[in-house]
Amino acid sequence: MNTKNHSQPQDAGAGVNATWNYTLASIVFFFVVLEGFTLLLLAEQVAAGWNPTLAVLAAFMLVTCVVQIRWSWFLRAGIGGGLPSRGWIVALMAPSVVAWACGFFAEGLSLIAAIPVWLSFSLVSCLVSRGWRWGILMLGAVFCLVPLWTREPEAWAPMLQGEIWFVLIYAALMPTMLLLSLWMWGIVKQLDDARQAAAELAVTQERLRFASDLHDIQGHHLQVIALKAELTERMLERVPEQADAQAQAAAQVQEIRLIAKQAMEETRALVAGLREVGLSEELENARDVLTLAGATCTLELAASPGDTRAEHALALAVREGTTNILRHSDATTAAISLTSDGSRCILRMTNNGVAAAAPTAVPGRAPGSGLTGLRLRLEAVGGSLVSHADPNAGTFELRAEVPLGTGQTSGIPDSVRGTAS
Secondary structure: OOOOOOOOOOOOOHHHHHHHHHHHHHHHHHHHHHHHHHHHHHHHHHHHOOOHHHHHHHHHHHHHHHHHHHHHHHHHHOOOOOOOOHHHHHHHHHHHHHHHHHHHHOOOOHHHHHHHHHHHHHHHHHOOOHHHHHHHHHHHHHHHHHHHHOOOHHHHHHHOOOOHHHHHHHHHHHHHHHHHHHHHHHHHHHHHHHHHHHHHHHHHHHHHHHHHHHHHHHHHHHHHHHHHHHHHHHHHOOOOOOHHHHHHHHHHHHHHHHHHHHHHHHHHHHHHOOOOOOHHHHHHHHHHHHHHOOOEEEEEEOOOOOOHHHHHHHHHHHHHHHHHHHHHOOOOEEEEEEEEOOOEEEEEEEEOOOOOOOOOOOOOOOOOHHHHHHHHHHHHOOOEEEEEEEOOOOEEEEEEEEEOOOOOOOOOOHHHOEEEO
C-alpha cells in the first residue's frame, strides 16, 4: 500500500482546475448532505433523552465529518494515486472508529454510528490499488454489519426506523459515486497531458527545423572554407619566390574571407529571423501548430502588404505570436486576421486562456525581449506593434501594422484561409 504524499500538479490548465473544483465541490456536497442527515438522526435521539454517551458520539461524528471533508482534497491524486501521510490516515480513521464503538452503548444508534466509519473506508479505498480497494471496502462492510450481528433480530427494528433507510442507501452508493467522479477527473487530466505534450512537440519540431536550417547554411560554407584553406596551405608550401603561387594563395585567402563573411551574415539573419520567411507559410504553420495544441484557430485574411520586407516582418510577427500563445497561455480559441484600412496592412492575433495574474501590457509597448525585438523590426519597415492583455477576460491581443504597398489584393493562397479546430 502506497503512503506517499501527493501535491497538486503544477502548471495545470485553467480548464483542468475548473474541472477539479467542480468534482471536489460535488464530493464535498454529498459528504455534507449525508453526514448532515446522520447528525440530524442523532439529534432526534439527543432531544428524546440526553446522556454523556450521546454527547461523545455526536462530538466524534462531527469531528469525523470535518476530517472527511478535508480528506476530499487528497482525492486529486486520482484513483490509486496513493495515500497521504500516516498522520492523516489516523486522523480520518480514529474518530470514526471511536464513534462506531460508542454506538454500541447507545440504544438503537449502533447502525447510525457505523455510517461515518463506512464513509472513511470509502475515502481510503479510492487512493489505493485495486486489490487493496476491495479488501478495504469489505472491511468497512464488516464494521457496518457488526451492529446487526451482535443484536437479536428483534432489536433490529429500532435501528431501521424512519429516515435511516435514506441514509443507508446513499451511504452504500458513496464508493461508486467517488470512483466515478475520480474516473472522470482522471480522463480530464490525461486529455490535458496529451494537449501539453502536443504543444511541446510543436515547439520541438520548430527547434528541429531551425537546427536543420542552421546546419544547411553552415555546412556548405564551412566545407568550402576547409577545402580552400587546404588548397592555400599547399600553395604556400611551394617556393615563396614563385609569384604565381603567391597570387593564387592570396586569391584563395580572399575567397575564404568572403565565404566566412557570407556564412556569418546568413547565420545572423537566421538567428535574428531576417532570413527569407514566407507569410503564407507562417500563417499555415501557425494554424497547424495551434490546432495541434488543442486550440480552434480562425483565419480571416483580406489583404497583403505588397512589399517583401513588410511581408517578412508580418511573418515574423505571426511566428512570435504563435510562440507566445503556446508558451504563455492555455488557449482553446485563437483568431488571426490580416486586413487593411486603406493605407496600412493590419495583422491581429488574439487568444484566450491567459492567466488572471498576467500583467497588462502598456499600449504601444510590447513586453518581453521577443516582442521588443519584433517591434524594432516592424518599425524598421515603417510599421508598429501593440500588445494588450485583458486579465479579466483572460485574453491577449497582438496587433502589427505595416504600410500597405502596391498589390494590396490578398496574396494568401486559398488553402491557408478558413478555420481549423
